[in-house]
Amino acid sequence: MIACLDPDRRTTALRDLPAWQLSKDGLTIHRTLRFGGFAAAFAFMTRVAFEAERRDHHPDWRNVYDRVEIALTTHDAGGLTERDIALARFIDDLVPPAAPAG
Amino acid sequence: MIACLDPDRRTTALRDLPAWQLSKDGLTIHRTLRFGGFAAAFAFMTRVAFEAERRDHHPDWRNVYDRVEIALTTHDAGGLTERDIALARFIDDLVPPAAPAG
Amino acid sequence: MIACLDPDRRTTALRDLPAWQLSKDGLTIHRTLRFGGFAAAFAFMTRVAFEAERRDHHPDWRNVYDRVEIALTTHDAGGLTERDIALARFIDDLVPPAAPAG
Amino acid sequence: MIACLDPDRRTTALRDLPAWQLSKDGLTIHRTLRFGGFAAAFAFMTRVAFEAERRDHHPDWRNVYDRVEIALTTHDAGGLTERDIALARFIDDLVPPAAPAG
Numbered sequence: 001m002i003a004c005l006d007p008d009r010r011t012t013a014l015r016d017l018p019a020w021q022l023s024k025d026g027l028t029i030h031r032t033l034r035f036g037g038f039a040a041a042f043a044f045m046t047r048v049a050f051e052a053e054r055r056d057h058h059p060d061w062r063n064v065y066d067r068v069e070i071a072l073t074t075h076d077a078g079g080l081t082e083r084d085i086a087l088a089r090f091i092d093d094l095v096p097p098a099a100p101a102g
Numbered sequence: 103m104i105a106c107l108d109p110d111r112r113t114t115a116l117r118d119l120p121a122w123q124l125s126k127d128g129l130t131i132h133r134t135l136r137f138g139g140f141a142a143a144f145a146f147m148t149r150v151a152f153e154a155e156r157r158d159h160h161p162d163w164r165n166v167y168d169r170v171e172i173a174l175t176t177h178d179a180g181g182l183t184e185r186d187i188a189l190a191r192f193i194d195d196l197v198p199p200a201a202p203a204g
Numbered sequence: 205m206i207a208c209l210d211p212d213r214r215t216t217a218l219r220d221l222p223a224w225q226l227s228k229d230g231l232t233i234h235r236t237l238r239f240g241g242f243a244a245a246f247a248f249m250t251r252v253a254f255e256a257e258r259r260d261h262h263p264d265w266r267n268v269y270d271r272v273e274i275a276l277t278t279h280d281a282g283g284l285t286e287r288d289i290a291l292a293r294f295i296d297d298l299v300p301p302a303a304p305a306g
Numbered sequence: 307m308i309a310c311l312d313p314d315r316r317t318t319a320l321r322d323l324p325a326w327q328l329s330k331d332g333l334t335i336h337r338t339l340r341f342g343g344f345a346a347a348f349a350f351m352t353r354v355a356f357e358a359e360r361r362d363h364h365p366d367w368r369n370v371y372d373r374v375e376i377a378l379t380t381h382d383a384g385g386l387t388e389r390d391i392a393l394a395r396f397i398d399d400l401v402p403p404a405a406p407a408g
Contacts, residue, residue: 038160039356042151046250046352049144050345053254058140062164141254148250148352152243152359242364246355253348262344266368 004079013085019097020088023071027079029088030071033095041066044094051090057083106181115187121199122174122190130175131186135197137168146170146196153192159185208283217289223301224292227275231283233292234275237299245270248298255294261287310385319391325403326394329377333385335394336377339401344371350400357396363389 005013014022020029035041041063048070052058060071070091072084107115116124122131137143143165150172154160162173172193174186209217218226224233239245245267252274256262264275274295276288311319320328326335341347347369354376358364366377376397378390 038151038155039353039360042148043349043353043356046144046148047345047349049140050254050257050349053140053257054345058167060164060166062162064162065160141251141258145247145251145254149243149247152247152356155356155359156243242355242359246352250348250352253344257344262371264368264370266366268366269364 002074002077002081002083004074004077004081005085010080017085017088017092019092020072028071028073029080029084030069031088031091032067032069033091035066035068038065041068044068047094048087048091052087055083055087057087059087104176104179104183104185106176106179106183107187112182119187119190119194121194125173129181130173131182131190132171132173133190133193134169134171135193137170140167143168143170149196150189150193154189157185157189159189161189206278206281206285206287208278208281208285209289214284221289221292221296223296224276232275232277233284233288234273235292235295236271236273237295239270239272242269245272248272251298252291252295256291259287259291261291263291308380308383308387308389310380310383310387311391316386323391323394323398325398326378334377334379335386335390336375337394337397338373338375339397341372341374347372347374350374353400354393354397358393361389361393363393365393 010022010026014020014029017029020031022029033041033044035044045061045063045068048059057074060073062069072087073079074081074083112124112128116122116131119131122133124131135143135146137146147163147165147170150161159176162175164171174189175181176183176185214226214230218224218233221233224235226233237245237248239248249265249267249272252263261278264277266273276291277283278285278287316328316332320326320335323335326337328335339347339350341350351367351369351374354365363380366379368375378393379385380387380389
């Protein structure tokens, strides 16, 4: 069984995922993305859906028109694991976080 | 602009949509569906996505593995309209509500 | 490596797949499906696409509006294998061949 | 009804679509695209599928693993029209033609 990230590893991993928020309980990371419209949002979801199946690791996600909210956690481990980090990275490769303003 | 359903019409419409729940505030209907797995759930979403685009009326929906939760409302009207009823019917035609037990 | 079906097995397998045609060279099976429109055709393709990825066995397929033509063969084996039969069965389970007229 | 492109307009339009080939009969343009794998190819197709529906103008396309071959023509007009040019441009915006070598 896959183990939850220890606090040090979690800190390091999240440093590379600035678009993702850690939930208050520390068990989930989430990111909200916006697209040019519903079709672009859904095509993005399709690409992620294939990757989720390939990894057998699926997001908890919500879509409203051009917005996709993605939450990642590993239910079997009861928290964040390398699986979540890997899927978050895949998503960031598809849609890089906007460059920080300023 | 499309008008919200009056109470009588709403009652009649929902009678034909037994799988859908009305929210407490009366502004939204929602249905939860389960599929044989993630792929079946996502293929269903794809079919609905095309219909949503065609009608320019999009659901607020959430997917977790084999489960799809769909909420319908008409933001422009501030509540339920015939657009929601029509999309709910389309969804029920794709995945008929389970026959009531007993 | 997976082996090509021997003639007896091929005959038996195709008996259960009446909607599929064997190519003249005996290396490929193909089926044409029609749907209620483009959206239904593409949603069907999406469901098959996930299965193809899961099996790491992909169709050679063509879509024109409401029509999907699917050809199956196993390139690594240079002909028909159990992989093709299994994917054809999956497709037939999704869209059963029409009952024969008369 | 939409009219076929006259020769001058066709020449001008195709100059801006260097990744597209004109068929010998002059009635169709086609482009072949390759992706990082099947999932990327299919997600691309999903994006184009929504656009095709939106425009009510659908490609004749074929997919084999990471390859997508797209042919565009306007059946109602019996040849190439502005609809084909517009859809080709949309596709090129999604996947820009590779920069010419040298």
